[in-house]
Amino acid sequence: xxxxxxxxxxxxxxxxxxxxxxxxxxxxxxxxxxxxxxxxxxxxxxxxxxxxxxxxxxxxxxxxxxxxxxxxxxxxxxxxxxxxxxxxxxxxxxxxxxxxxxxxxxxxxxxxxxxxxxxxxxxxxxxxxxxxxxxxxxxxxxxxxxxxxxxxxxxxxxxxxxxxxxxxxxxxxxxxxxxxxxxxxxxxxxxxxxxxxxxxxxxxxxxxxxxxxxxxxxxxxxxxxxxxxxxxxxxxxxxxxxxxxxxxxxxxxxxxxxxxxxxxxxxxxxxxxxxxxxxxxxxxxxxxxxxxxxxxxxxxxxxxxxxxxxxxxxxxxxxxxxxxxxxxxxxxxxxxxxxxxxxxxxxxxxxxxxxxxxxxxxxxxxxxxxxxxxxxxxxxxxxxxxxxxxxxxxxxxxx
Amino acid sequence: xxxxxxxxxxxxxxxxxxxxxxxxxxxxxxxxxxxxxxxxxxxxxxxxxxxxxxxxxxxxxxxxxxxxxxxxxxxxxxxxxxxxxxxxxxxxxxxxxxxxxxxxx
Numbered sequence: 193x194x195x196x197x198x199x200x201x202x203x204x205x206x207x208x209x210x211x212x213x214x215x216x217x218x219x220x221x222x223x224x225x226x227x228x229x230x231x232x233x234x235x236x237x238x239x240x241x242x243x244x245x246x247x248x249x250x251x252x253x254x255x256x257x258x259x260x261x262x263x264x265x266x267x268x269x270x271x272x273x274x275x276x277x278x279x280x281x282x283x284x285x286x287x288x289x290x291x292x293x294x295x296x297x298x299x300x301x302x303x304x305x306x307x308x309x310x311x312x313x314x315x316x317x318x319x320x321x322x323x324x325x326x327x328x329x330x331x332x333x334x335x336x337x338x339x340x341x342x343x344x345x346x347x348x349x350x351x352x353x354x355x356x357x358x359x360x361x362x363x364x365x366x367x368x369x370x371x372x373x374x375x376x377x378x379x380x381x382x383x384x385x386x387x388x389x390x391x392x393x394x395x396x397x398x399x400x401x402x403x404x405x406x407x408x409x410x411x412x413x414x415x416x417x418x419x420x421x422x423x424x425x426x427x428x429x430x431x432x433x434x435x436x437x438x439x440x441x442x443x444x445x446x447x448x449x450x451x452x453x454x455x456x457x458x459x460x461x462x463x464x465x466x467x468x469x470x471x472x473x474x475x476x477x478x479x480x481x482x483x484x485x486x487x488x489x490x491x492x493x494x495x496x497x498x499x500x501x502x503x504x505x506x507x508x509x510x511x512x513x514x515x516x517x518x519x520x521x522x523x524x525x526x527x528x529x530x531x532x533x534x535x536x537x538x539x540x541x542x543x544x545x546x547x548x549x550x551x552x553x554x555x556x557x558x559x560x561x562x563x564x565x566x567x568x569x570x571x572x573x574x575x576x577x578x579x580x581x582x583x584x585x586x587x588x589x590x591x
Numbered sequence: 592x593x594x595x596x597x598x599x600x601x602x603x604x605x606x607x608x609x610x611x612x613x614x615x616x617x618x619x620x621x622x623x624x625x626x627x628x629x630x631x632x633x634x635x636x637x638x639x640x641x642x643x644x645x646x647x648x649x650x651x652x653x654x655x656x657x658x659x660x661x662x663x664x665x666x667x668x669x670x671x672x673x674x675x676x677x678x679x680x681x682x683x684x685x686x687x688x689x690x691x692x693x694x695x696x
Binding site: 288289290291351388389390397398399400401402404408411412415419 | 604
């Protein structure tokens with residue numbers, strides 16, 4: 193194991209290299225451009241044996257990834273924001289065909305207005321595409337989740353594609369120290385790629401991407417449902433095996449300072465680090481505040497969240513996405529997951545840090561004050577944090 | 592298809608014959624052999640193709656025809672397992688030997 197200073201995008205590129213990915217079709221887009229750039233460099237230097245396919249759009253990148261994966265090789269790609277949105281229809285084909293493609297996402301806001309900074313809207317908009325979703329807190333997590341994603345996706349109980357989200361700029365372009373596993377250890381961990389039981393092979397003709405009539409379509413979708421549910425146990429196994437081999441612990445849901453907490457802040461991605469420091473500070477002040485980090489969003493870890501959150505009084509969901517007309521995606525799912533509890537905590541949603549707005553102690557204090565208020569009285573279900581509301585209300589003709 | 596595969600993969604080639612598209616039919620073409628001049632226009636136009644050309648000597652002779660010498664020519668037959676009832680043969684037949692009737696199921 194060597195310690196390296198790398199950017200988040202490089203952690204995805206190194207994950208692909210260590211996983212011995214054989215085909216990388218990619219189209220550059222800020223902030224994930226460095227992933228295909230770094231991979232081209234690896235290939236040019238002879239450090240990585242892979243076919244790099246420069247394509248004319250993200251739609252083609254995912255289409256090429258599907259073709260290569262259907263042929264029976266390990267495939268990885270990367271994109272972000274508008275690029276992921278352009279892939280939208282093809283994503284469903286990858287998951288429907290049960291192809292274990294792994295994709296790194298530089299989580300970035302969607303236009304308009306055009307914005308290249310950190311936001312989870314791009315991946316949240318693909319929530320129902322049948323892909324597994326992992327969110328990294330750091331570059332180390334980006335690398336580790338990138339490697340583990342292959343093992344989970346390729347598991348015979350799963351066979352589903354996976355996305356690993358690394359926050360735009362906060363991770364993609366930020367240099368952090370990362371423990372780089374040795375190639376032989378990763379080889380040993382992942383094993384050789386065993387393709388889907390039928391592949392595109394002229395010697396053995398078969399149909400992949402076939403027609404599904406109304407009398408069969410639902411059965412295939414039910415198969416994907418089963419696979420996504422089975423992924424829960426596979427993720428757990430792979431996380432445990434990874435810890436045993438590499439010493440770093442992962443969980444779908446990670447509680448910190450949570451046992452006696454009245455208020456639990458739920459976070460995803462890089463905001464977790466800021467929130468952790470904030471929680472420590474609040475603890476010093478004697479406030480019973482805890483943190484719950486969500487690493488896996490699909491499959492949604494309902495059971496773990498129920499267990500971790502059941503004793504809290506208020507669950508404050510901090511999220512970098514918004515579904516207009518309802519609230520944040522995490523809030524929506526978490527509320528419905530907790531609805532089966534007899535005694536449930538109050539769930540309050542906080543829309544924060546959209547389009548790369550910094551999440552600071554000040555903005556977290558603003559959220560916490562609403563959460564504290566929620567302990568004793570009713571508050572808004574969905575709260576926008578650190579927003580110039582007055583200016584917006586004026587623009588909308590309400591002031 | 593009784594077997595559901597993961598990812599809707601069809602593992603063996605050449606099995607589209609199992610998909611009997613004849614069940615889609617709303618209207619059904621019927622050939623009236625006493626009018627059919629065996630020109631094979633319907634056979635050429637059928638997009639499926641669900642019109643079969645029968646070269647069997649016995650069938651050629653025994654199938655009725657408007658004129659005796661026509662019995663030397665191949666006979667057309669509709670394969671109702673796959674005929675979707677598009678009506679192209681009915682539309683193209685130059686001697687109106689094909690009737691197009693509502694399917695009764």
